[in-house]
Amino acid sequence: MMLQLLEKIKSILEYLGGVSEDLPLESLRWMRGPLWWGTWWAVLILSIVAFSGQSSKFIYIDF
């Protein structure tokens, strides 16, 4: 039960992050539309802007 829930959360996060292209649940069909993606991108951009200004370099860049 718990593992199934974790699997569902994982697949939703993968879909939101662009890792998976398949909709994790049929009940989330509304997540396919451009309105949803526009809203999600806006949330991501606002988060990035809100936290910007404290940047450090990527750890693996100079390996």
Next chain:
Amino acid sequence: MRPGLRAGRRPSDLQHLRLLPAVPLPGRAGISIRARIPAALDLRIIWRRFLPLLFAHSGRRRARRFLPGNFRVGIHLQPALSKRFLALLDWSCAEHRLPGGFQILEFFHGPLFRGGRAKFLPLGISFFTFEFIHYAVDRYEGKTEAGSAAEYLSFILYFPTMVAGPIKRYQDFLPKVRNPSKDTLENWRIGCTRILTGLAKKFCVADVMTAFTNHLNKADILTAQRWVLPLWLLAYGMKIYFDFSGYSDIAIGSARLFGIRVPENFDWPYFQVNIAEFWRHWHISLTRWLIDYVFIPLGGSRVANSRIWANLMVTMLVSGVWHGAGLNFVVWGAWHGALLVVHRIWIQLRGPAPPDRGFIRLAASWAGTFLWVNLGWAFFSMDLSTALLFFRRLVGG
């Protein structure tokens, strides 16, 4: 009308480049924005036909000699060649100045290299050298075709992955360059989502963690309360994951804008229930490279137990030395090598874990793996004496 857009003539690829700034102007020159966007956004054309040529004719004589050198040799490398595998690797190291060579030199002659390394070490050399070696070895073993010079240069100079991976494979990359995905809108949707997700991971999580990881120094460790120490280390574990997986997301997303999928680098590594699974899900492209070009040539797992354990240790030590010049990275590699050896012995003694083990056993396995991996970050994030001080304070108070 823009130059080169005369009626009845198909715009060349270079003209696609010129079209880029014109995209936001609807109705210009009688072409609707709907018709022009796909052509302008079709960066694959620019990438496939122009960037390799730009780089190959950049006027830098050394660069021109350096890159085709690997390709020319690759063309002539056939499985029937009598050269031995190690001789080939030696040659590859010599020609491409393996970063490992730099790391080893720096390890033994630190003071000589200190401060000067950045002046002559090209950005990303550690990563594209992996691809040079992969190409040379796989050509030698007949596992891949040579491809054309442009295809080879596209592979080596593919900028989204050039600086810090994911480390690609030529045989996987070639079909994608020859026949990239043509679903431009979907590629851009996925690509932009990946890039934004990567940036969010970096800015919103990794950089926030920096406030805690900055305390991982001798002065702060000596004065801090004991209960804070594991939190600082945990913060470093989160930082390195969100930092590098965020970077990988940006690289994978950028590659996707060109219609090309590159390998994934992370697949929920902190949720794995043993150390072998952790390494199959952490920096996946490097782990696969180490397995194919270090572990298997050493004999892999088809040798006596003691040799398997030695092979695991050597592979992880190579990984440690690659990550940085310093004893702490050697110890970090040895730490993970030892964990893999212990896990292998455990499997041999107890047999593989049953798939239907209960939630409690699964959670215990996860917690153990998470704990050992995160303790190992102490050697990755601090020099050896600071890491030892950290453990002394953590255990002894």
